[in-house]
Structures are given as C-alpha cells and as structure tokens.
Amino acid sequence: EVTAAYKPTVYLLDDFHPIAVKRAKALFNLITPTHPDWQSWRENAEFLLVKGSTLTASDIKAASKLRAIGKQGVGIDKIDAQACKDAGVAIINTPGVNATAVAELVLTLTMTLGLIGMGNIGKRVAEIFQGAFGSSIVAYDPFMPADVWDDLPHTRISTPAEVIEAADVLSLHVPLTASTRDMLTYKEKSMMRPEAIIIDAARGGIVNEADLCRALSDGLIWGAGLDCHEEEPPTKARYAALWEHPRMVSTPHIGAATNQTQMETAVAAVERLHAHTGE
Numbered sequence: 661e662v663t664a665a666y667k668p669t670v671y672l673l674d675d676f677h678p679i680a681v682k683r684a685k686a687l688f689n690l691i692t693p694t695h696p697d698w699q700s701w702r703e704n705a706e707f708l709l710v711k712g713s714t715l716t717a718s719d720i721k722a723a724s725k726l727r728a729i730g731k732q733g734v735g736i737d738k739i740d741a742q743a744c745k746d747a748g749v750a751i752i753n754t755p756g757v758n759a760t761a762v763a764e765l766v767l768t769l770t771m772t773l774g775l776i777g778m779g780n781i782g783k784r785v786a787e788i789f790q791g792a793f794g795s796s797i798v799a800y801d802p803f804m805p806a807d808v809w810d811d812l813p814h815t816r817i818s819t820p821a822e823v824i825e826a827a828d829v830l831s832l833h834v835p836l837t838a839s840t841r842d843m844l845t846y847k848e849k850s851m852m853r854p855e856a857i858i859i860d861a862a863r864g865g866i867v868n869e870a871d872l873c874r875a876l877s878d879g880l881i882w883g884a885g886l887d888c889h890e891e892e893p894p895t896k897a898r899y900a901a902l903w904e905h906p907r908m909v910s911t912p913h914i915g916a917a918t919n920q921t922q923m924e925t926a927v928a929a930v931e932r933l934h935a936h937t938g939e
C-alpha cells in the first residue's frame with residue numbers, strides 16, 4: 661500500500677506570487693483563510709506563510725499550535741519576535757533574495773554615498789555604486805565583521821557621526837527596531853552637509869518624518885527619497901507637507917516589488933519553511 665507523503669498544514673495569510681502559491685500547494689496542505697474565517701488560523705495553524713500581515717503578541721499567544729512562520733522578504737518588524745521566541749515559534753524570512761531590487765531602487769534616487777547598515781542590501785548598494793561610479797563609501801554597521809568588506813576596496817568603516825557628517829547621500833539599510841527607530845532626528849540632520857540627500861528604503865520611522873520635513877524646510881539637508889513610510893500605504897492627509905516639498909521623492913514601498921523579486925522571495929519563503937518542517 662502506498663501512503664501519501666505527509667504534508668504539513670500551512671496557512672497562507674497574504675497574497676503570494678502565483679508561482680509560489682503553486683509550489684506551496686505541492687509541498688503543503690495549503691489553507692488560505694478568508695473572511696469571516698480569517699482568524700481560524702489562530703486555533704489551528706502549525707505553520708504560517710506571511711508577507712505583510714501583522715502578528716501581535718496576542719496572536720502568537722492565541723496560536724497555541726504554531727511552530728514556525730515563513731516570512732516573504734527580510735523585514736520582520738510586523739511580527740512580535742519576542743512573543744515568538746517565548747513561544748518557541750521560529751521565524752523564517754528570506755534575507756538576500758530582494759537585495760538587488762532594493763539596491764537598484766536606491767540607485768535610481770542617488771549618485772554618491774554613505775551607508776548605515778551593511779547587510780545584504782547595504783553591501784549590494786555599495787557594490788553597484790562602486791561598479792557604476794567608482795564611488796568612495798563611508799559605512800557604519802557595528803554588527804558585521806570588518807573583513808566582510810574586503811572585496812569593496814573603497815569602503816571605509818566608520819562611526820555613525822562620521823557617516824552622517826561626510827555623506828553626500830546617506831542611505832539607510834538597517835531593520836526597524838527599538839534602537840534604530842528615530843535614528844535620524846533633527847539633531848543628526850543638523851550635522852549633515854546642506855547639499856546632502858537622505859534615502860530610506862528600509863522602514864518608515866528610522867528617519868523621523870516630522871523632523872525630516874522641518875530639516876528640508878530649514879535647509880539643513882537638500883533632499884530626501886523615501887520608499888518606506890511610517891503609515892503604509894501613505895495617505896495625503898498625513899504626508900501632504902512632505903510630498904509638496906520640491907526636493908522630496910516618495911515611492912510606495914516598491915523596493916522589492918518587481919515581479920521577479922516577488923516571485924523569488926515568495927518561493928524562497930515556501931522552500932525555507934518546508935526545509936524547516938522537515939528538521
């Protein structure tokens with residue numbers, strides 16, 4: 661007698677690229693809860709796949725069977741990581757898969773550069789800038805060993821203050837955490853070159869938005885490019901003052917939104933969750 665292979669039951673809470681959904685259906689018993697049963701995953705799910713859903717501490721506590729969350733993309737700021745840790749729920753994200761797409765978005769907004777955060781995206785931005793323009797780069801990332809930049813010869817590892825003071829273009833590539841929130845307030849902007857540009861394609865709230873508006877109006881910096889906003893999708897009610905500024909460019913969190921990258925990150929989330937279920 662042939663027994664069907666065991667398929668873990670996985671709840672898919674967000675829209676994934678169709679190729680990733682097809683792959684997930686092959687690997688898992690895939691459930692896509694819809695209204696009014698959307699919350700049913702909290703009672704039943706052992707595994708989740710998400711992209712943009714918020715998972716609070718009370719969601720995690722209520723989901724007593726939950727073992728792992730597969731997250732398309734790298735940012736896990738909408739998932740209560742501490743609650744997951746306490747409950748022994750693994751978070752499996754897809755770092756690196758979207759680095760090229762986000763690096764290319766930054767390239768469209770800038771020419772030369774200082775970087776805070778030198779993980780997959782920061783490093784890729786540095787590589788592209790050096791390859792395209794031979795830029796010299798000042799960078800800060802206290803958590804990476806210095807030798808990870810050996811193949812980027814014109815990159816100087818520096819202090820945050822030096823990066824902020826030296827950059828013509830300051831691009832942020834850190835996760836949103838309690839320690840990176842409001843990393844760039846009015847005070848830091850007052851240390852910057854008046855011709856400098858700030859780019860945030862990481863997360864809204866790393867650059868303090870009210871202070872950014874004031875710094876642009878007061879001429880502390882020349883311009884800004886934001887792919888990420890504290891309120892998403894960004895509304896005119898909240899962002900009119902920033903959007904009306906002539907040297908401000910705003911895009912609606914499209915850094916990783918290419919069709920290819922959406923397909924690759926979603927498939928990576930499915931594959932990595934599947935590898936975890938077999939551990």
Ligand code: NAD
Pocket residue numbers: 733734735736755756758759762776777778779780781782800801802803804833834835836839840861862863887888913914915916917
């Ligand atoms: P990554 O984990 O590879 O790199 C993040 C780096 O930030 C790490 O090297 C870490 O050491 C560093 N870091 C953390 N705290 C820091 C601090 N206080 N000062 C300096 N460095 C610090 O992640 P990644 O793939 O490079 O992505 C970076 C961020 O970009 C993600 O967390 C996510 O929020 C954002 N992102 C945005 C989009 C988009 O569509 N715009 C897409 C993907 C990722």
